[in-house]
Amino acid sequence: MSRAINRRRGLTTAVAACTLAFGGLASATAANAAGRGAPSAQRASIGGTLPSWATTSGPKAALAVKSGTVDADIYLAGRDEAGLTAYATDVSTPGNALYRHYLTPAQVRARYGATSAQIAGIEAWVRSEGLKVTGVDSQMAGYVSVTGSIADASRAFGVTFGMFKGPDGHMYRAPESEASAPSAVASSILTISGLDTAPHTMKPDLPPPGANYWIAKPCSQYYGQKVATDEPQAYGKSQPWTNCGYTQAQIRSAYNVSASGMTGKGQTVEIVDAYASPTMPADANEFATVIGDKPFRPGQYK
16 A cells, blocks of 8 residues: 655645646546546555455445445555665664664654645645545654545545445445545555444454463473473473563562652553453452552553
């Protein structure tokens, strides 16, 4: 989906180019709305905008959608996607001159983020098509949020909308072809979300862990303390049992957190649980109590 961005394009040029492209927008939109072939020379396709499930089998046509509201997010492409990828490779490659010369979020945005000219060009385009800009996030991988009628969205994005059976078997609205945008702004767009109404939140549907998914003794207080002499050898010799692990207090001490005065106040920790265990909060509180630590306060675990 990523496209190379011309970093030299100024605000005036971007807006002027958008204005010039609007003259041919109606005919280009008509061709796209009918789902005939690729966009015209004045428009370019936006990848990732046609859901894989938005298809009809055989001669059956999708149920057309002519009314309703579209709330979409137009995701911004950076000014130098290739440069960002190259820097990420260099900064993580041992021996490279840039190895571990990390950039701050502000430096990344300044070097590689979308420019004000790119954002202004997108805003000018969607407003000219009748869509309302409801928000702008100019951070890295930011977006321009828009809202409008089905008719305005169809005209702006060069699509028609229909009802399709989604992945869960329910019917959802989706574009009948890949969306497009005027060529003057298309290179500033990564993709567009919100054109379909299918839920995009994943619900865990995983099997439970196996019967041996637990940590039990014998384990070592330090590496190599206990050796698995009654287990098959590896690399020509018996291997040590894994460490029993450290308590929170031990980890805080090892990293000098306790003496530093840092409490973690105001910080948010994201926990990715492989099996979506419904007893995670209770388990964590029980573990903390057993090792002499404090359990979560009410509202601390969400």
